[in-house]
Amino acid sequence: MSGAAVRIGVLFGGPSAEHEVSCASALGVARALAERGHQVVALGIDRDGTLRLVPEPVLAGHLASVAAGRAIDDRLPVTGPPVELRRGSRAGTVAVTAADAPASRYVELDVAFPVLHGPYGEDGVVQGLLESLGVPYVGCGILSSAVGMDKVAMKRALRAEGVPTTPHVWFDAATWRAAEDPEKLVVGLRWPLFVKPARMGSSIGISRVAEGDDLVAAVEEALRHDQVVLVEQGVTGRELECGVLGGWRPEASAVGEVRVTGGWFDYRQKYFGDADPMIVPAQLPAEITERIRELSVRAFTAIGGWGLARVDFLYDETAGEVFVNELNTLPGFTAHSMYPKVWAASGVDYPEVVDRLVALAFARHAARPGVRPAGGAA
Template structure:
C-alpha cells in the first residue's frame, strides 16, 4: 500500500500470551509507522478493558528497527480508558473516551489485532470488529476459531486429506470420571505431547515419555482449557512455513527450529540466548516444495485469509511430513519465525505488514452488502 491510513493496533489481552502480544505489537507498530501510516495503539488489559496508548509513547517508533529486540522490548498497556464503536463514516471504527461526553480520540480506517491466544486469536475480537464493520487484518471469525482450537483444526485437516500425527482428545468431565487415565490414550506410543486445545506459544504443553506422569501433564493442560489434545510424538525435525494472501495465498521459504531438550517450549521461544531458527531450512528441494504446498492447502482447509504460520514435523528416516498446527496470528517479535521466513523470500517485515493491511481492505470491500451491519433488508 502507498496511501497513508490510520491503523489501530490492538495488543495485550486477557490470555496467557499477553506479554508476547505486547512484544509483537511493538514490531508491527514500528513497521507501520516506517511505511508512513498513522498508528493508534490500543492496549487491551488482562480484564478486557481498552487503553489508548499516549502519542508520546509512539512518537519514537520510526527510530526502531521494525521489530523488538526481545520479549522485554514491548509496548505497554497504558493510557486512558476508551471504547471501540462504529465510526461516523461507514467502514471505520471510533476510539472514544469512556465518559459522559464520549469524545472521539481517533477514527480508524483499519484494525490490526496483534493479539495471541484466547479472546484475540480465536474469533472473539474478530466478531467485535465484524459488528463494527471495520476492515481488520488476518483471518475471519471461522478461520480464527478453527485455527485456535487444535481439535477442530485437526478435524479440518483430516477432512482435506492433510497428514497429521495420531492423536486423541477429551474434555475435563471425561478426565475426571475415567477409572484409568491410560484408557484415554490407548493406541498412542510415547512420547506423548499433552496440550490444551485452545492456547498458543507452547503454554500448558507437556512432553510425556515412558515413566512420566500422564496425569500431571493433563492437569497442567486443564489449567488453560477444558479440552485436552494428546498427540503421539514424532522423532523428527520441526519445520515452519508462512502463508500470506487472500484468495490465492502463497507460501514463504521454509524455516527450521533447532532446540535443546526435544521440543520448542515457551522459555526457548522467547527467552533463549541463542537463536534456534535456521532460515532457509537445509532440506531436499522436494521436501521444501511439499512443505510449501501443504502449507497453502492447510490454510485453505480452515478458510484462512491474510496470514498464518504452518508448523510441521518431518521424519527424515521415512520421509513423512505432518502438519502439526496453524497459527493465525503468529508472533512478530525479533525471535519470531514468520517475519524471518518472509525475509528469506525477499519480502521485508515492513512489506509483510503493508500487504496485510491491503488484504484487510480487499476482504472488507468484497463483503456482500447484506451481511454488513445496518444493510439488511
C-alpha cells in the same frame, strides 16, 4: 498497497496468558507500519479487559527505541486512558472514544490490526467485535480464527481435506475425571506424548511425556488452561515452519527450521532464550521444501484462512513423512519471530508483509456481500 497512508489501530495485550508476547509482537508491527508511512494508533488491552489508548509520546518513544536483545523485553506498554470502540462517522471506520464520555472522540481508524495472541484475540472473539463495527481488519475471520485456535477442530478440518496430521486423541475435563485408568484414554498412541490445551498458543500448558513420566500431572497442567485436552503421538523429526500470506490465492514462504534443546520448542526457548534457534531457509531436499509449501497452502485453505498464518510441521527424515502439527493464525511478530524471517528469505521484508496484510484487510471488506465497490456498479 497503493502508497496511500492510512490510520491503523494496533490492538494488543489482552487477558490471555500470552499478554507479554502480544505486547512484543505489537511493537514490531507498529514499527513496520510506521516505516511504511502509516499513522499508527496503539490500543492496549489490560489483563482485566480494559481497552486503553496509548499516549502518542509513549508510542513514539518506543517506536524510536533500539530493539532489545530478547524478544520478550522489547514491547509496548498497556497504558493510557480507558477508551471504547464505536462505529465511525464514515462507513468502514471505527471511532476511538473516551470510555466515560462516548461523545468525546479521540480518533477514527481506517483499519484494525489485531496483534492479540491466544484466547479473546486469536479465536474469533475480537474478530466478531470488529465485524459488528463494520471496520476492515487484518487476518483471519471469525470462523477460521476459531478453527485455527482450537487444535481439535483444526485437525478435523485438515483431515477432511487430506492434510496429514500427527496421530492424536482428545478428551474433555469430565471424561478425564471419570476415567478409572487415565492411560486407557491414550491407548493406540506411541510414547513420548505431547499433552496440550486445545485452545492456547506459544507452547503454554504443553508437556512432553515420556514413558515413566507423570501423564496425570501433564493433563492437569493442560486443564489449567482449557477444559479440552489434545494428546498427540510424538514424532521424532525436525521442526519446520512455513508462512502463508494472501487471500483467494495465498502464497507460501521459504521454509524455516527450529533447532531445539530438551526435545521441543517450549515457551522459554521461544521468548527468553539468548541464542537464535531458527535456521532460515532450512536445509532440505527440494522435494520436501515444495511438499511443505504445498501443504501449507492446503492447510490454510482448509480452515478458510485469510491474510496470514504460520504452519508448523514435523518431518520424519527416516520415514520420509511430513505432518502438519498446527496452524497459527496470528503468529509471533517480534523481531526474532519465524514468520517475518521466512518471508524475508522469500524477498518480502517485514514492512512489506504488514503493508500487504493491510491491503488484504481492505480487499476482504470490499468483497463483503452487499458492499458497493468504490466507483463501481451495484
